[in-house]
Amino acid sequence: MNTFMRRVAAVCVPGLVVLAACGAPEGSRGALAPRPAGSAPSPPPTLAPGPGGLTPVFTRASRARGRTVALTFDADMTAGQGERAAAGERFDNPRLIRTLRRLKVPATVFMTGRWAEEYPRQARAIGSDPLFEVANHSYSHHAFTEDCYGLPTVPVARMRAEVERAFAAFRAAGIARPMPYFRFPGGCHDRRALKALGATGVTAVQWDVVSGDAFATDAAAVARQVLDGVRPGSVVVMHCTRSAAPATEEALRTIVPELRGRGYRLVKVSELI
Numbered sequence: 704m705n706t707f708m709r710r711v712a713a714v715c716v717p718g719l720v721v722l723a724a725c726g727a728p729e730g731s732r733g734a735l736a737p738r739p740a741g742s743a744p745s746p747p748p749t750l751a752p753g754p755g756g757l758t759p760v761f762t763r764a765s766r767a768r769g770r771t772v773a774l775t776f777d778a779d780m781t782a783g784q785g786e787r788a789a790a791g792e793r794f795d796n797p798r799l800i801r802t803l804r805r806l807k808v809p810a811t812v813f814m815t816g817r818w819a820e821e822y823p824r825q826a827r828a829i830g831s832d833p834l835f836e837v838a839n840h841s842y843s844h845h846a847f848t849e850d851c852y853g854l855p856t857v858p859v860a861r862m863r864a865e866v867e868r869a870f871a872a873f874r875a876a877g878i879a880r881p882m883p884y885f886r887f888p889g890g891c892h893d894r895r896a897l898k899a900l901g902a903t904g905v906t907a908v909q910w911d912v913v914s915g916d917a918f919a920t921d922a923a924a925v926a927r928q929v930l931d932g933v934r935p936g937s938v939v940v941m942h943c944t945r946s947a948a949p950a951t952e953e954a955l956r957t958i959v960p961e962l963r964g965r966g967y968r969l970v971k972v973s974e975l976i
Contacts, residue, residue, distance in 0.1 A: 760909060778812055
């Protein structure tokens with residue numbers, strides 16, 4: 704078991720919800736219910752808070768959800784990468800978004816606030832497209848624990864502000880209805896971080912399939928890793944950052960038809976939750 708998975712296991716038992724440590728009751732999974740015509744929209748599905756105000760953590764849906772898979776894409780950009788963006792480094796990936804649209808793939812994009820500030824038109828277009836949903840990946844993409852892939856660390860006193868500042872950046876970019884989901888940068892979290900985010904009302908969304916697309920140049924290897932790892936209810940983590948994940952779009956062109964050929968239905972995270 705690697706360091707990241709040990710962290711996850713220490714906080715949560717993998718599964719639909721972290722019932723043992725995060726305490727979400729079985730009946731609180733937040734499935735969308737039909738609503739009468741003309742009534743107010745249902746709130747986005749999320750999980751009930753755990754004991755002690757801990758942020759609940761979602762990793763993978765139960766088999767009861769059937770042969771569904773959520774492809775998720777992290778739109779990473781740190782608060783300090785503005786100069787690199789100005790010099791021409793691309794932290795966006797329009798071709799990947801076009802491919803998702805062409806293949807009609809529902810997807811959840813975990814976006815940093817800094818990415819939304821750098822690419823407001825793209826952020827707004829993604830957020831307004833019913834095929835996609837935008838969720839929170841912090842403002843700065845700094846880590847919420849020590850020793851997390853070399854990322855700078857967010858002080859505990861600023862963790863809540865990291866989430867709230869990202870939501871503010873989404874609103875400024877014109878994303879009207881971001882989802883109340885949060886992905887920890889690097890996936891790194893502990894009880895202290897879950898406590899700090901309890902008041903934000905978000906559900907932390909992890910994954911059970913690592914695509915390996917970060918800095919990968921072999922699209923076939925990325926596709927194999929995803930296809931070998933997927934199970935019913937899986938959440939796959941990929942990236943929507945051209946400079947850091949150059950093979951992702953090509954890998955998708957293999958992954959999507961193969962999953963559909965195996966009888967999987969591709970969904971957004973909100974449907975799994």
